Amino acid sequence: MPIIEVNELVKNFRTFRRRSGLWGSFKDLVNRKYEIVRAVDHISFSIEPGEVVGYIGANGAGKSTTIKMLTGILVPTSGGIRVQGLVPYKQRYQHVKQIGVVFGQRTQLWWDIAVIEALRLLQKIYEIPKADFEARLKKFEEVLGIADLLNIPVRKLSLGQRMRCDLAASLLHNPPVLFLDEPTIGLDIAVKSSIRDFIKEINREYNTTVILTTHDLSDIEHLCRRVIMIDHGRLIYDGDLKSLKDRAVGRRRLLVDFILPIERPGLEKVLAEYPVEMESSNPFHWEFIFDRKKVAAPEIIGQLLSKLEVRDLELENPKIEDVVREIYTQGRQVKP
Amino acid sequence: MQLIGVLFIVSLFVKVPSLKGWHKEEIFFIFGFSQVSLGLFFTFFSNLLELSERYIIEGNFDRILLRPLNSFFQVVTERIYWEESSTILVGLSMMSYALSRMHLHLNAGDYLVTFGLVLAACTIYLAIFTILVSLTFWFNDRGSVVSVMLMLEGFSRYPVTIFNRVVRVILTFIIPYAFTAFFPSMYVLGKNKYSIYVWMTPAVALIFLSLALLVWRQGARAYESTGS
Amino acid sequence: MNRLAKYWAFMRMGYLTYLAYRFQVLMSFVSYLLIIALNYFLWKAVFAKHQVIAGFTMEQMMTYVVIGWSARTFFANRIDRMIGDAVRDGSIAMDLLKPTNFQLYHYFRAFGRAVFMFLFMTLPIIIVASMIFPVSLPSGKLGPYLFPLSVILSFFLHAGISYLTGLVAFFTRNNEGVLRFKQLLVEVFSGVMIPITFFPDWVQKVLFWLPFKYIAYAPLRIYLGMEPLSKVHQGVLLQIMWIVIIYLTGQIVWHYAIKRLEIQGG
Ligand SMILES: Nc1ncnc2c1ncn2[C@@H]1O[C@H](COP(=O)(O)OP(=O)(O)O)[C@@H](O)[C@H]1O
Ligand SMILES: [Mg+2]
Numbered sequence: 001m002p003i004i005e006v007n008e009l010v011k012n013f014r015t016f017r018r019r020s021g022l023w024g025s026f027k028d029l030v031n032r033k034y035e036i037v038r039a040v041d042h043i044s045f046s047i048e049p050g051e052v053v054g055y056i057g058a059n060g061a062g063k064s065t066t067i068k069m070l071t072g073i074l075v076p077t078s079g080g081i082r083v084q085g086l087v088p089y090k091q092r093y094q095h096v097k098q099i100g101v102v103f104g105q106r107t108q109l110w111w112d113i114a115v116i117e118a119l120r121l122l123q124k125i126y127e128i129p130k131a132d133f134e135a136r137l138k139k140f141e142e143v144l145g146i147a148d149l150l151n152i153p154v155r156k157l158s159l160g161q162r163m164r165c166d167l168a169a170s171l172l173h174n175p176p177v178l179f180l181d182e183p184t185i186g187l188d189i190a191v192k193s194s195i196r197d198f199i200k201e202i203n204r205e206y207n208t209t210v211i212l213t214t215h216d217l218s219d220i221e222h223l224c225r226r227v228i229m230i231d232h233g234r235l236i237y238d239g240d241l242k243s244l245k246d247r248a249v250g251r252r253r254l255l256v257d258f259i260l261p262i263e264r265p266g267l268e269k270v271l272a273e274y275p276v277e278m279e280s281s282n283p284f285h286w287e288f289i290f291d292r293k294k295v296a297a298p299e300i301i302g303q304l305l306s307k308l309e310v311r312d313l314e315l316e317n318p319k320i321e322d323v324v325r326e327i328y329t330q331g332r333q334v335k336p
Numbered sequence: 337m338q339l340i341g342v343l344f345i346v347s348l349f350v351k352v353p354s355l356k357g358w359h360k361e362e363i364f365f366i367f368g369f370s371q372v373s374l375g376l377f378f379t380f381f382s383n384l385l386e387l388s389e390r391y392i393i394e395g396n397f398d399r400i401l402l403r404p405l406n407s408f409f410q411v412v413t414e415r416i417y418w419e420e421s422s423t424i425l426v427g428l429s430m431m432s433y434a435l436s437r438m439h440l441h442l443n444a445g446d447y448l449v450t451f452g453l454v455l456a457a458c459t460i461y462l463a464i465f466t467i468l469v470s471l472t473f474w475f476n477d478r479g480s481v482v483s484v485m486l487m488l489e490g491f492s493r494y495p496v497t498i499f500n501r502v503v504r505v506i507l508t509f510i511i512p513y514a515f516t517a518f519f520p521s522m523y524v525l526g527k528n529k530y531s532i533y534v535w536m537t538p539a540v541a542l543i544f545l546s547l548a549l550l551v552w553r554q555g556a557r558a559y560e561s562t563g564s
Numbered sequence: 565m566n567r568l569a570k571y572w573a574f575m576r577m578g579y580l581t582y583l584a585y586r587f588q589v590l591m592s593f594v595s596y597l598l599i600i601a602l603n604y605f606l607w608k609a610v611f612a613k614h615q616v617i618a619g620f621t622m623e624q625m626m627t628y629v630v631i632g633w634s635a636r637t638f639f640a641n642r643i644d645r646m647i648g649d650a651v652r653d654g655s656i657a658m659d660l661l662k663p664t665n666f667q668l669y670h671y672f673r674a675f676g677r678a679v680f681m682f683l684f685m686t687l688p689i690i691i692v693a694s695m696i697f698p699v700s701l702p703s704g705k706l707g708p709y710l711f712p713l714s715v716i717l718s719f720f721l722h723a724g725i726s727y728l729t730g731l732v733a734f735f736t737r738n739n740e741g742v743l744r745f746k747q748l749l750v751e752v753f754s755g756v757m758i759p760i761t762f763f764p765d766w767v768q769k770v771l772f773w774l775p776f777k778y779i780a781y782a783p784l785r786i787y788l789g790m791e792p793l794s795k796v797h798q799g800v801l802l803q804i805m806w807i808v809i810i811y812l813t814g815q816i817v818w819h820y821a822i823k824r825l826e827i828q829g830g
Contacts, residue, residue, distance in 0.1 A: 093404045347762045356609040475587045487595035497607040
């Protein structure tokens with residue numbers, strides 16, 4: 001039985017468009033022009049207990065809006081959501097007792113009080129038994145390294161410190177589902193990796209279902225087997241990470257520096273038998289783009305090395321950024 | 337800034353002995369009553385007035401909605417403003433000044449009833465301000481309804497008989513400011529003509545508070561959070 | 565020319581800022597009408613048994629209330645709060661980087677707001693209020709001409725007082741108390757709340773030596789034609805004198821204020 005079910009979910013925002021100039025702003029005052037922005041557009045998916053799902057998409061794709069609806073902050077314009085059998089915005093109390101939420105952009109803790117006080121307050125709010133609270137706190141202190149931070153007011157923490165405390169706070173009541181919206185935004189590599197390890201461990205130990213939005217795709221590669229990709233509010237991919245890469249990143253890019261300048265007709269002659277596109281910013285540097293299902297990189301490299309003098313070459317690995325761009329530019333739905 | 341209103345009434349009564357049949361002491365008592373109940377509201381529930389700025393525009397209402405507690409309760413209690421309690425003191429001194437000048441002596445029961453009426457009046461302020469402040473859920477414009485509330489509050493400080501009929505009806509049944517000072521004061525001032533209104537005060541408080549919670553609930557559903 | 569363009573830009577910014585606050589403008593509009601209505605009923609009750617109180621007739625009093633509160637929307641400013649906030653959140657550093665006279669920057673920004681308020685608050689309030697309540701036109705020979713000038717001077721006078729109050733933030737972090745005290749002084753002694761002839765004589769004597777009554781009371785007397793010609797001129801001249809005194813004080817205090825800022829390290 002899925003733990004999260006989302007069905008034809010839609011969210012519209014009404015925003016008003018500012019007109020420019022003095023006269024325009026005067027008109028705004030008297031008569032506003034509203035625009036409907038559809039941030040989430042008929043999205044459906046379901047998630048099984050224990051999955052770690054990456055919810056990805058470019059900036060403004062609608063990731064946060066989806067998370068806010070899943071956590072009960074926003075009321076959907078239409079469509080259905082069930083998380084552990086509950087409708088988030090309708091059965092808010094029961095729902096939020098069983099989820100953990102972290103927004104990378106904004107702390108869920110109280111700004112002016114020390115971390116430990118905030119955690120104690122949460123213990124009361126979520127009615128966590130004292131023994132459980134102590135045990136989890138101890139564990140989080142170890143794994144997240146927050147022991148030294150507990151007596152500092154939240155506003156004095158650095159972003160990385162705050163993020164770790166937020167993560168601990170969101171898991172105190174041992175929720176079966178954890179929502180993370182951009183949990184690693186703005187963090188350095190060390191903190192990022194400690195957070196990733198922590199999420200992995202929580203998932204392994206408690207079988208916690210995790211939904212994670214990010215636009216840092218290395219998070220996804222470290223944590224998720226399944227990826228849901230959205231763009232302009234629409235679902236464009238739902239499936240496992242590896243086949244997404246294989247499917248969409250057939251294209252690779254070979255960067256070559258030549259010792260002598262060479263023009264396009266010369267290169268076309270050399271590579272006449274291979275299906276390759278080429279681009280260049282100057283005659284010493286050329287980039288070859290090819291589909292790896294049609295031609296293997298060693299073949300092209302071998303041909304170039306045998307016919308021309310090459311100073312340096314580099315084969316770019318497929319990145320998920322390219323996947324997004326690829327699917328984005330093709331503008332078509334990729335069925336898993 | 338409640339002091340401004342007090343200075344106004346004091347200056348006025350330097351030159352004017354009475355106001356449409358109400359003399360200075362009675363006016364001061366009503367005024368003091370309104371300051372005490374308003375001061376209680378400000379001290380304990382002022383955080384409500386931050387709804388637009390701190391919670392809606394800055395998006396902190398997200399955090400409120402993620403906790404398994406009533407959102408209204410959370411916002412109202414998140415901070416206590418002890419500095420506002422000066423208003424209560426000003427109100428109390430006006431009331432006691434009036435009482436001593438009128439040589440009215442209250443027994444313990446009277447004090448208890450008055451205290452209950454003050455709580456009811458404070459609840460009415462809470463209800464009215466909640467309804468007004470909930471409007472910002474829909475108009476998610478930066479901007480405050482605080483100024484309107486404070487201006488409106490001016491109507492609660494004077495005997496409703498100085499207003500014309502339309503305003504009196506509004507203040508009694510629609511925006512029940514008449515119940516935040518004038519009617520409950522009639523208990524101590526002993527105007528039996530109004531005793532039915534005195535006893536209606538708690539009922540009005542409960543009715544309007546329920547209404548306010550309803551409006552709040554609808555408003556919270558319209559909350560749109562902030563774009564990231 | 566360039567310098568003028570700069571201050572014109574500040575004005576424009578002040579004006580535009582408030583266009584974003586539609587709901588707030590509407591709410592303030594309603595508040596002002598409410599307070600005028602409250603005053604109307606109150607004064608009506610007060611004048612029920614009297615012809616003249618503290619030198620005012622009922623008609624004069626109603627006009628005083630409507631014009632006074634409407635004018636208040638024009639000469640009010642938030643300079644003191646803005647400076648305080650900028651010092652506290654550190655954005656004052658950005659202001660200091662601007663190659664401008666800090667004081668004039670604030671005056672002009674506030675003036676832009678005042679222009680906005682004049683168009684969207686002062687005028688609408690006067691129009692609506694004079695349809696509901698009895699308001700008379702400016703009287704006397706000079707009232708119609710000198711009143712607008714006098715109110716513009718009120719703006720600069722009040723701006724100066726707010727600016728000085730705002731500078732206090734450079735010396736004490738928490739300037740809330742000072743802000744409130746200044747607000748109290750202005751509200752009570754400018755004459756908007758109640759004409760200062762209602763105060764005891766000794767208070768009136770003290771007020772003669774202070775700038776506050778030139779913010780509202782003096783211009784309103786001009787509007788009502790309650791002053792002889794010579795007094796009218798004197799009033800306007802005193803307004804100008806206070807503006808100059810306060811401006812220069814502002815310049816001097818500023819000199820010390822930025823030194824304080826460097827010591828505190830922002
Ligand atoms: N509270 C809001 N009001 C108006 N528009 C919003 C609001 N929140 C988000 N949006 C708009 O909805 C779209 C999706 O935003 P969001 O879900 O935050 O994207 P993401 O998290 O993927 O970057 C954007 O165009 C954004 O501007
Ligand atoms: Mg986002």
